[in-house]
Amino acid sequence: MPEGHTLHRLARRQQRFFGGQQVRVTSPQGRFAHEAALLDGLVFRRAEAWGKHLIHRYTPGPTGPVDAGPMVHVHLGIYGAFSEEPVPMGQPTGQVRMRIEGAEVGTDLRGPTACEMYTPDDLAALVARLGPDPLRSDAEPEKAWQAISRSRRAIGALLMDQQVLAGVGNVYRAEVLFRAGIEPHRPGTTITRTEFDALWADLLFLMPVGVRRGKMHVIRPDDDHGAPSYAADRPRTYVYRRAGEPCRVCGTPVAWQEMDGRNLFWCPSCQT
Known part of the structure; x- marks a missing residue:
């Protein structure tokens, strides 16, 4: 989707x-x-x-x-x-x-x-019924913070809930959590305001790049090397669709499981 x-x-x-x-x-x-x-x-x-x-x-x-x-x-x-x-x-x-x-x-x-x-x-x-959309100038991140900070659901599930954040899908979910070093199974109640603000700021940075270029670019320049992307016409990702492959940062095999019917990817070492 x-x-x-x-x-x-x-x-x-x-x-x-x-x-x-x-x-x-x-x-x-x-x-x-x-x-x-x-x-x-x-x-x-x-x-x-x-x-x-x-x-x-x-x-x-x-x-x-x-x-x-x-x-x-x-x-x-x-x-x-x-x-x-x-x-x-x-x-x-x-x-x-x-x-x-x-x-x-x-x-x-x-x-x-x-x-x-x-x-x-x-x-x-x-x-x-939608959460704030990071790509809209009228977005109110406080609404998302309140939903996350009061929920025992995993942050990996909350980021995919359109009533919490509008427009975030599986790729951005996996990649912003990696970039923030947040383990996707952590309950929303354990996410600090500082961590949430960093996630929101990263979405504000990454998603407009996707609008301008027509493709997601999520790899920091220093990490944009090594194994190719999961598909020929896609930029590299840190963890998305890289199950079992070495993490681009630490070399630990990327983990995978299903969460709420969607594929979830993360690095067990970089995301704690």
């Missing part, structure tokens, strides 16, 4: 491609046809992300309150993806839930977990 930096990068791209333009909206698959007909011909005003959720805002014209028009909520889930091509676009291939065509670029959405019209109340409810 895409992590939060992917959605923020996507929102920026779509804002650049469609912002302020009257757009053509269709649903070649048909599952979003009624909603697409309501949006077709409106002005695409804004694309923005909250964690792993994407919001499109439309208005009848290029001016006026952006919050007054219809909204679309997209959650890509595991299989969802947007593809782009120049306008005029070719015939849709596969199950295209929603197609947006601007002046020069179009995009097709396939396989999302959610693609639905939203009301202001829907958006307020979504935001209320």
